[in-house]
Amino acid sequence: MSNLSKGSTAPGTSLGRLARSPETGSFIGMIAVYVFFAALGGAVFRGGPGFSSFLNMASEVGIIALPVGLLMIAGELDISVGSVVPASSLTVAIISGHYGAPDIVGILCGLGVGILVGYVNGLLVTRTAIPSLIITIGTMFGVMGLTLGLTILIAGSTGVFIVPGPVTTALLGQSIGGMFQVTIFWWVAFIAVIYYVLHVSPKGNWIFAIGGDRESARNAGIPTQRLTIQLYMLSGFAAAFVGVSQVVAFKSAQVAAGQSFIFNSIMCVVMGGVLLTGGRGSVIGIVFGTLTFAIVNQGIFFTSFTPDVGSIIIGALLLGAVLMNDTFRQMALSYSTKKK
Amino acid sequence: MAVPVLELRNVNKSFGPIEVLNDISLKVNAGEVLCLLGDNGAGKSTLIKTLAGVHKPTSGEIFMDGEKVIFERPKDAADRGIATVHQFGGTFPLMSIGRSFFVGVEPTKRIGPFTIFDRKTANATAVKAVQEFGITRIDDGDRLIGGLSGGERQSLAIARAVHFGARVLILDEPTAALGVKQASHVLRIVNEAKKRGLAVIFITHQVMHALAVGDHFAVLIRGKLAANFMKGEKSREEITDLMAGGEDMAELEAQIGGGSEELHSPAHVRASDAE
Numbered sequence: 021m022s023n024l025s026k027g028s029t030a031p032g033t034s035l036g037r038l039a040r041s042p043e044t045g046s047f048i049g050m051i052a053v054y055v056f057f058a059a060l061g062g063a064v065f066r067g068g069p070g071f072s073s074f075l076n077m078a079s080e081v082g083i084i085a086l087p088v089g090l091l092m093i094a095g096e097l098d099i100s101v102g103s104v105v106p107a108s109s110l111t112v113a114i115i116s117g118h119y120g121a122p123d124i125v126g127i128l129c130g131l132g133v134g135i136l137v138g139y140v141n142g143l144l145v146t147r148t149a150i151p152s153l154i155i156t157i158g159t160m161f162g163v164m165g166l167t168l169g170l171t172i173l174i175a176g177s178t179g180v181f182i183v184p185g186p187v188t189t190a191l192l193g194q195s196i197g198g199m200f201q202v203t204i205f206w207w208v209a210f211i212a213v214i215y216y217v218l219h220v221s222p223k224g225n226w227i228f229a230i231g232g233d234r235e236s237a238r239n240a241g242i243p244t245q246r247l248t249i250q251l252y253m254l255s256g257f258a259a260a261f262v263g264v265s266q267v268v269a270f271k272s273a274q275v276a277a278g279q280s281f282i283f284n285s286i287m288c289v290v291m292g293g294v295l296l297t298g299g300r301g302s303v304i305g306i307v308f309g310t311l312t313f314a315i316v317n318q319g320i321f322f323t324s325f326t327p328d329v330g331s332i333i334i335g336a337l338l339l340g341a342v343l344m345n346d347t348f349r350q351m352a353l354s355y356s357t358k359k360k
Numbered sequence: 361m362a363v364p365v366l367e368l369r370n371v372n373k374s375f376g377p378i379e380v381l382n383d384i385s386l387k388v389n390a391g392e393v394l395c396l397l398g399d400n401g402a403g404k405s406t407l408i409k410t411l412a413g414v415h416k417p418t419s420g421e422i423f424m425d426g427e428k429v430i431f432e433r434p435k436d437a438a439d440r441g442i443a444t445v446h447q448f449g450g451t452f453p454l455m456s457i458g459r460s461f462f463v464g465v466e467p468t469k470r471i472g473p474f475t476i477f478d479r480k481t482a483n484a485t486a487v488k489a490v491q492e493f494g495i496t497r498i499d500d501g502d503r504l505i506g507g508l509s510g511g512e513r514q515s516l517a518i519a520r521a522v523h524f525g526a527r528v529l530i531l532d533e534p535t536a537a538l539g540v541k542q543a544s545h546v547l548r549i550v551n552e553a554k555k556r557g558l559a560v561i562f563i564t565h566q567v568m569h570a571l572a573v574g575d576h577f578a579v580l581i582r583g584k585l586a587a588n589f590m591k592g593e594k595s596r597e598e599i600t601d602l603m604a605g606g607e608d609m610a611e612l613e614a615q616i617g618g619g620s621e622e623l624h625s626p627a628h629v630r631a632s633d634a635e
Contacts, residue, residue, distance in 0.1 A: 240464035
């Protein structure tokens with residue numbers, strides 16, 4: 021909201037506005053975590069290697085976390101991203117690697133797989149009364165099984181190799197300075213687009229309204245079903261995009277990859293201050309949450325702790341984030357009443 | 361006599377074998393408050409949902425300005441200027457006043473190729489609309505709906521409906537969850553809406569609130585229109601008796617053994633009836 025609130029005529033003080041923004045809590049969390057690992061991780065963590073390691077990780081989770089966050093603000097979950105990542109990777113590897121078609125064909129098909137899975141998710145969620153958690157777990161297993169079965173049927177193994185062309189590599193799999201993956205730039209592009217959708221365009225208002233009360237939103241004339249399907253297609257597309265960039269970077273695709281994205285994306289979103297039941301959240305918050313997650317996840321390797329400690333910290337952070345977000349939300353709600 | 365803004369003629373509604381509304385005929389004129397009274401389960405909710413286009417009547421007709429209308433979906437009714445405000449007013453507690461005021465009809469401006477939600481205009485319009493109804497405490501369009509009091513939320517919802525050109529305002533128990541002072545705020549706003557020439561349908565089971573603003577009263581009992589009368593034609597006691605299903609309140613009170621002076625709400629009577 022920062023660039024919008026500049027033109028504000030609202031008499032609310034900056035403290036009130038701060039408490040009202042869902043990203044305040046996640047920003048504090050991110051700074052705390054960075055200071056902690058900067059102190060313990062030493063100069064290496066504070067330098068290029070540290071930055072690149074957590075930015076690389078953040079960019080991959082972050083691309084998926086953004087649309088998953090939009091869905092969560094709209095009151096829905098998407099578990100299927102975990103199987104869309106390997107499904108799109110293998111689609112690219114099979115079409116452009118195994119069959120040797122041009123890279124662009126494989127990439128478009130890979131992205132198409134994600135959009136298709138998202139469309140099916142959206143259709144099932146809007147046409148049935150089954151909770152989206154169950155539906156997307158179902159489609160996740162379905163897609164996982166199909167990916168495994170078809171890969172073995174076509175390629176005869178669970179891993180497929182690909183030699184991407186120079187343009188493809190430059191766009192999707194390049195490392196800058198040998199450290200910073202090009203996906204970081206794609207993440208920034210995703211942030212810009214999703215920020216526009218949620219906070220600048222009028223559609224963002226619809227997403228908040230759907231998450232607040234679907235029935236009232238529908239009565240207000242918002243095409244809730246179409247919007248929900250579009251949001252699922254967006255998250256399918258984002259997951260497929262990560263799958264495509266992984267296969268280009270690693271030059272191979274594995275059936276088993278991608279499961280970690282399910283919980284990681286949800287954790288980034290929740291740490292970013294998005295209300296699990298919908299209706300509240302911000303893109304900047306999700307970005308902070310993603311960075312927090314990535315800093316802990318990678319920072320732990322720069323310290324003398326065993327990596328297991330990292331999981332404990334992430335678990336504690338998640339609980340802390342939810343508690344803190346609740347507090348900030350209460351402040352946001354009660355702030356105005358105090359003013360009377 | 362003026363053509364009623366909204367008129368129901370012999371409307372029936374049944375869900376499968378269950379008949380919920382039975383031969384309802386009602387009229388409401390511009391600048392008039394119709395109070396729809398009835399006990400829980402009398403069919404008030406079904407009736408207003410039929411008016412708002414959520415349900416289609418099984419038989420019977422709805423007229424607006426003397427012209428027959430058929431509402432296929434809530435939007436059809438909304439386009440015709442029928443606005444429903446529910447018990448808790450704003451239904452998006454975590455949205456700001458400005459944002460929730462314009463849900464579905466966001467004001468936008470264009471910057472280059474981008475369509476932008478015009479937050480400044482939205483906030484200013486929302487605050488102005490609600491202040492015109494006398495709620496001057498709302499001055500910041502960025503405040504969250506959840507931070508408003510129940511009466512303020514109702515007022516905001518009514519102001520919103522009026523702003524978007526509502527001609528028929530359906531208020532579904534707006535005072536049920538409110539304290540005495542808050543309720544009187546809302547009743548004042550109902551009067552203000554009436555003065556502006558809206559046709560108001562006010563659903564309540566609080567006879568006092570109905571008498572304070574109503575011009576015309578209709579009592580529903582088990583889906584049937586039990587009474588339909590104008591202001592001053594019946595006393596408070598008579599209305600309460602009617603709402604309790606035609607039984608004598610005094611007799612009921614004697615049965616309970618309370619016999620207190622204070623007015624019992626029908627809900628109490630029902631609860632003790634079941635014992």
